[in-house]
Amino acid sequence: MGGSQGSDSQSATAPSPQELSASLDQIIATLENSDQRQSLLEHLKQLRDATAADTKQEGGSGGLLGALAQSFSSLETDGLDNPIRYWSTRADQAGEDISTLVSNHQQWPRIFFELVWVTALWIGVTLLVATLWRWAVRQLGLPWHLPAEPTTWTLIRHIVRRVVPLAIGFVAALMTVHQVATGTVGITLAMVAAYATLCGAVFSAICEIVFSLFGSGHRHAALRILRRRGARWLFVLGALVALGDAANAEALVEPLGEGVTTFLSLIANVCAASLLGIFVLVFRRPIRHLMRNRPYSQRQERRATTELIRVFSRIWHIPILVMVAVSLIAMIMSAEDSRSAFFRAVVTAGLMIATLVVTGLIHRRGANVRENPSSEYMARLARFGFTLAHLASWVIFAELAMRVWGSSLWAVGASAGIGQQIAKGVLGLGVTFLLAWLVWILADTAIKHALLRSSRRHGRRVNASARAQTITPLLRNTVFVTIAVIAVIIALANLGVNVTPLLAGAGVIGLAVGFGAQTLVQDLITGLFILIEDSLAIDDFVNLGTHMGTVEALSIRTVKLRDLDGIVHIIPFSQIQGIQNYSREFGIALLRIRIAHHLKIDEAIEIVREIADELRNDPMMRHHIWSALEVQGIESFDAGAAILRVRMRTAPIMQWDVARAFNLRLKQRFDEQGIDLAMPRMSVVMEQSTVSAGSAGSREPVTAPGTPDPQ
Numbered sequence: 166m167g168g169s170q171g172s173d174s175q176s177a178t179a180p181s182p183q184e185l186s187a188s189l190d191q192i193i194a195t196l197e198n199s200d201q202r203q204s205l206l207e208h209l210k211q212l213r214d215a216t217a218a219d220t221k222q223e224g225g226s227g228g229l230l231g232a233l234a235q236s237f238s239s240l241e242t243d244g245l246d247n248p249i250r251y252w253s254t255r256a257d258q259a260g261e262d263i264s265t266l267v268s269n270h271q272q273w274p275r276i277f278f279e280l281v282w283v284t285a286l287w288i289g290v291t292l293l294v295a296t297l298w299r300w301a302v303r304q305l306g307l308p309w310h311l312p313a314e315p316t317t318w319t320l321i322r323h324i325v326r327r328v329v330p331l332a333i334g335f336v337a338a339l340m341t342v343h344q345v346a347t348g349t350v351g352i353t354l355a356m357v358a359a360y361a362t363l364c365g366a367v368f369s370a371i372c373e374i375v376f377s378l379f380g381s382g383h384r385h386a387a388l389r390i391l392r393r394r395g396a397r398w399l400f401v402l403g404a405l406v407a408l409g410d411a412a413n414a415e416a417l418v419e420p421l422g423e424g425v426t427t428f429l430s431l432i433a434n435v436c437a438a439s440l441l442g443i444f445v446l447v448f449r450r451p452i453r454h455l456m457r458n459r460p461y462s463q464r465q466e467r468r469a470t471t472e473l474i475r476v477f478s479r480i481w482h483i484p485i486l487v488m489v490a491v492s493l494i495a496m497i498m499s500a501e502d503s504r505s506a507f508f509r510a511v512v513t514a515g516l517m518i519a520t521l522v523v524t525g526l527i528h529r530r531g532a533n534v535r536e537n538p539s540s541e542y543m544a545r546l547a548r549f550g551f552t553l554a555h556l557a558s559w560v561i562f563a564e565l566a567m568r569v570w571g572s573s574l575w576a577v578g579a580s581a582g583i584g585q586q587i588a589k590g591v592l593g594l595g596v597t598f599l600l601a602w603l604v605w606i607l608a609d610t611a612i613k614h615a616l617l618r619s620s621r622r623h624g625r626r627v628n629a630s631a632r633a634q635t636i637t638p639l640l641r642n643t644v645f646v647t648i649a650v651i652a653v654i655i656a657l658a659n660l661g662v663n664v665t666p667l668l669a670g671a672g673v674i675g676l677a678v679g680f681g682a683q684t685l686v687q688d689l690i691t692g693l694f695i696l697i698e699d700s701l702a703i704d705d706f707v708n709l710g711t712h713m714g715t716v717e718a719l720s721i722r723t724v725k726l727r728d729l730d731g732i733v734h735i736i737p738f739s740q741i742q743g744i745q746n747y748s749r750e751f752g753i754a755l756l757r758i759r760i761a762h763h764l765k766i767d768e769a770i771e772i773v774r775e776i777a778d779e780l781r782n783d784p785m786m787r788h789h790i791w792s793a794l795e796v797q798g799i800e801s802f803d804a805g806a807a808i809l810r811v812r813m814r815t816a817p818i819m820q821w822d823v824a825r826a827f828n829l830r831l832k833q834r835f836d837e838q839g840i841d842l843a844m845p846r847m848s849v850v851m852e853q854s855t856v857s858a859g860s861a862g863s864r865e866p867v868t869a870p871g872t873p874d875p876q
Contacts, residue, residue, distance in 0.1 A: 255431065258424025265422065279351025283338055287359045291334030298326055320374050327370040331363045350420045357411050361404040368403025369396050376455065384458050387451035395451075398444045402437060409433035435496055442489040445482045453478045476526065484517035513566045520562040527554050541613065545606045553599070593659035601652035608644045612637065639696065639721055684739060688722035692738035700744050706818045708745035709736060751791060752820035753812050756827060757800060760807045761841055770796055772838075773811060776830045786826055789819040 195201045302322075338359055342352050376391050411417060412430035456478035491513055530551070564574045574588075654664050696719070701707050705716045707726070714728035724741070726734045760769045777794035781787050792814035800810040815823045835842065 255424065255428050258422075259428035260424075262422030262424040276349070276351040276354075279349055280355050281351075283342060283352050283355035284358065286341060287334045287338040287355070289334075290337040291330045294330040294333045295326075298330065302326075320377065324370055324374065327373075328363075328367050331366050335359045335363050353417055353420050357408065357417060360411055361407040364407030365400040365402070365404030368406070369399040372399045384455050387454035387458070390451045391448060391455075395444070395448055398440070398447075402440050402444065405433050405437035405440065409437060431496060435493060438489045438492045438496070442486055445485050445489075449482045453481065456481065487517050488513060509569050512569050516562055516565050516569070520558050523558050524555050527551055527558070541610050542607075545610055549603060549606055590659050590661075594656055597652055597655045597659065601648050605645060605648050608648070609641060612640050612644065639693070684737075685722065687739045688737045691741070692719075692722055692724075695738060695741070695744075701746055705746055705748040707747065709741050710743055711740075712736065713745075747820075748817045750817065752815045752817050754815050754820040754823040754827070755812045756810070756824060758809045758811065758831070759803070759842070760809055761844075762805055764840060766799070766807060766809070769809060772834060773809065773831070776827060776834060777811075777813065780823070780827055780830060783826075786823065789816045789823055791815060 195205055339356065342356065373392060373396060376388055409430045412426045412433060418426045457475050491509070495509070560574075567573050654667070657664050657667070695701065701716055701719075701724070703716055703719060707713070707716060709724075709726065712726055712728055712734045714726045714734070716724060717727050717733070718725040722738060724736050724738065726736060728734065758769070758773065760766060773796070774794055781790050781793070790813055795812050797810045797812065800808045802808065813823060813827075832842075834840075
């Protein structure tokens with residue numbers, strides 16, 4: 166029956182010979198016709214591209230790692246071609262314009278002559294005006310250099326001295342050029358050089374004046390460094406900015422060509438941005454001192470402003486460096502206008518300044534909370550909240566900055582495709598680690614509070630830190646490892662990694678370790694219960710059966726013990742059968758005193774009480790004795806002496822010191838009163854007896870008491 170069904174289905178689906186022959190004829194006719202053949206090829210290519218796109222989209226569902234790999238591959242194929250193509254195009258255009266200028270050999274002498282005489286005219290007029298100004302200053306007896314705290318007229322004279330000679334020379338050269346000739350290459354180059362030099366001098370003078378406005382307070386050293394070392398940097402920076410702006414002027418584009426001027430403008434702007442970044446790094450500390458070292462009166466009267474300026478002075482260089490980096494990336498990596506890129510970089514730097522100020526104030530507020538915490542929970546939760554505030558500030562900055570540059574984090578995350586996958590993966594990782602951190606804060610603080618409450622409940626305030634030092638690392642490490650493992654597993658799942666084999670492998674490894682290390686597991690479990698029950702802790706004096714000494718350290722499976730001879734013993738927890746701890750709550754100084762036979766017992770008790778009272782009043786011992794002497798009576802008789810038993814409650818592990826001090830004072834008192842210590846006594850009594858017959862009527866001599874028996 167099954168075979169008949171299979172044959173029926175094959176016959177039903179198999180084409181007939183007529184249909185097959187018609188299909189082959191149609192394919193042959195299509196391939197013979199060139200138009201139809203080309204149309205078929207186009208349809209096949211479209212089908213191939215669609216299939217490849219579907220495959221790529223399906224392959225991008227491998228989590229965050231797959232999305233990042235796909236985005237990197239697209240960046241390698243598409244992202245690096247644009248800047249290379251842009252710069253190669255600009256370089257080719259500039260090369261064509263330069264080759265055109267070089268090919269015209271007849272104009273070289275004229276260009277050189279015009280360049281020389283215009284430059285000479287400009288320099289000559291500038292030097293003449295500067296010389297006349299110097300002579301006038303000497304005649305009037307005015308200061309030549311700018312003082313530390315200049316007046317308004319001094320600043321005006323400084324501007325005139327630095328700028329006016331160059332401005333007069335530039336105006337004279339410009340007027341002469343307009344009268345003689347315009348539009349030639351030599352004259353244009355000379356005027357561009359004069360213009361860039363003038364702008365550099367103006368920019369340097371303005372910056373120096375701005376620096377001089379901050380000359381009060383403890384700022385003289387920083388101001389001197391900026392005047393001596395920073396003037397040249399600022400001059401070159403202003404000249405490069407002016408050159409980049411002048412290179413786009415129509416007066417320079419017409420004689421030199423658009424390719425040369427555009428390439429020159431890009432190079433000048435890149436050099437100016439790079440020089441600005443270097444200047445910020447070199448003079449970061451002097452400018453910070455100018456900002457924060459205000460006069461004392463201003464710092465006292467305006468504390469809020471002072472705090473804000475102090476925060477800004479620490480991070481003022483960061484937004485400028487970001488602005489420089491963004492400008493360079495925009496100018497190098499894209500074909501965007503350098504002016505637009507610079508404007509957007511300035512806006513981005515402003516946003517970063519605001520963000521840094523906000524985060525600085527948040528940090529200050531968090532520091533104040535940490536200095537005066539109401540509780541451990543509140544302090545750590547406040548720290549977590551301030552961290553979230555920092556993170557939110559930077560996320561808002563990233564969103565606003567991307568909007569300035571024509572994009573948006575929200576739009577990237579909401580769009581379908583790679584951006585959405587990356588956004589989900591990053592958001593999942595962030596939420597996972599934040600929740601893990603919050604759980605760790607709650608668990609760690611709960612462990613500390615539980616240990617402290619347990620120590621106080623048992624009346625061991627002195628040893629609370631020792632117990633915490635003993636058990637806290639073990640519990641904290643266990644909880645931390647557990648939280649970290651769970652967080653890592655969830656993070657790997659967000660990254661697109663299949664964690665099922667990892668979990669299975671971890672289970673197998675755990676079983677293997679459990680069966681192969683039973684003694685180790687026994688040590689761990691026994692030690693865990695000993696630590697939880699607080700049977701012993703660091704600095705306790707204990708007797709573990711085989712060894713007695715002070716506990717110096719505890720690990721997860723062993724205890725480190727130092728005995729009275731200074732020998733260190735490492736004992737596994739599984740070998741401990743019992744624990745005698747002498748360091749808990751209090752100690753008992755138990756004394757057994759032998760009373761001499763000639764001393765009355767009441768007198769002996771009185772002497773013992775007096776010694777105990779003296780010992781309790783001793784400055785060195787009174788803090789270790791916690792109770793009065795307790796006379797427990799005559800315990801026994803030994804070798805003709807009564808054994809008096811007394812005891813006192815003492816501080817933990819101080820019972821032996823108290824007993825030694827008591828015995829010392831007792832011996833000294835006996836020596837003062839001439840009382841001998843109780844020595845062993847023996848009395849021998851011989852009874853009279855009869856002897857055997859033959860010796861009747863005879864008697865043995867009787868020995869005196871204490872005489873040795875001759876037998």
